Amino acid sequence: MSAPRTWLVTGSSRGLGLEIVRQLLSDASNTIIATCRNPDNASSLKSLADNAKGVLHVVRLDVSDEVSIQSSVQAVEEILGSSRGLDYLVNNAAISSGNDTAFGFSVAGFESTLKSNVIGPALLGQVLLPYLLKGDRKVIVNFSSGLGSIGLDYGGQNATYSISKTAVNMLTYKQARAQPELIAIALDPGWVKTDMGGQNAPLEPHESVSEILKLITSLSLSESGKYYRYSGEELLW
Ligand SMILES: NC(=O)c1ccc[n+]([C@@H]2O[C@H](COP(=O)([O-])OP(=O)(O)OC[C@H]3O[C@@H](n4cnc5c(N)ncnc54)[C@H](OP(=O)(O)O)[C@@H]3O)[C@@H](O)[C@H]2O)c1
DSSP states (O other), X not given: OOOOEEEEESSXXXXXXXXXXXXXTTSTTEEEEEEESOGGGOHHHHHGGGGOSXXXXXXXXXXXXXXXXXXXXXXXXXXXXXXXXXXXXEEOOOOOOOSOBTTBOOXXXXXXHHIIIIIHHHHHHHHHHXXXXXXXXXXXXXXXXXXXXXXXXXXXXXXXXXXXXXXXXXXXXXHHHHOTTSEEEEEEOOSBSSTTTOTTOSBOHHHHHHHHHHHHHTOOGGGTTOEEETXXXXXXX
């Protein structure tokens, strides 16, 4: 059996987060702290426990809410106990305020996008750092997007979402440089059929997630601070 691993995944009620938890639960070596903002409504997530080989803990966590982030630490502490650390923090949860532009956006939409997509993941990294440092793998995966790349030149669409993902890329670089013993990467999951990706997306969630899990479970320190597509290809900043 492979070494036991502990995971915290944000936004696991649906979409890619739910699929990540589903695939992780097929391996008995995984303990997953699957977080979502409303566990009472997360029936798809909770039903994953039925056929699970791994261990599932569902914890309430709203990544746009500082109090919620701070109070989730106690739940993490209770689950991990005094001896186990956290091997993987997967900052997956995010929102998009739609197809706005640099000259046509709402302040409220911009603020809430930055709060959920950048400040929440950053704060979670900060409060969970002691647990990550105690883990064997010490990995932070920050979900970015191809739209966060300036080099890929995707044009003027989806401005506030794209700006938030560019900030996630810089957050990742800063985390990697500030804590050289961690492996922090920014990850583009590809264009995937979820509520966010829409039905025209070419990838199914299981296709993107199986590649993502292969990539992140084999990461080494020399890859920290980099920006990857789900397929393992390094992306232009
Ligand atoms: N799908 C794509 O094509 C695509 C492409 C590039 C990047 N991405 C990135 O991949 C990640 C997952 O995307 P997805 O396609 O799975 O999106 P999704 O289908 O819209 O699901 C988003 C998830 O994030 C959760 N969430 C949103 N705000 C939250 C908050 N404040 N606190 C806690 N959870 C919150 C949602 O929970 P509720 O159920 O409570 O709303 C849901 O579980 C995101 O970071 C996204 O930017 C996706």
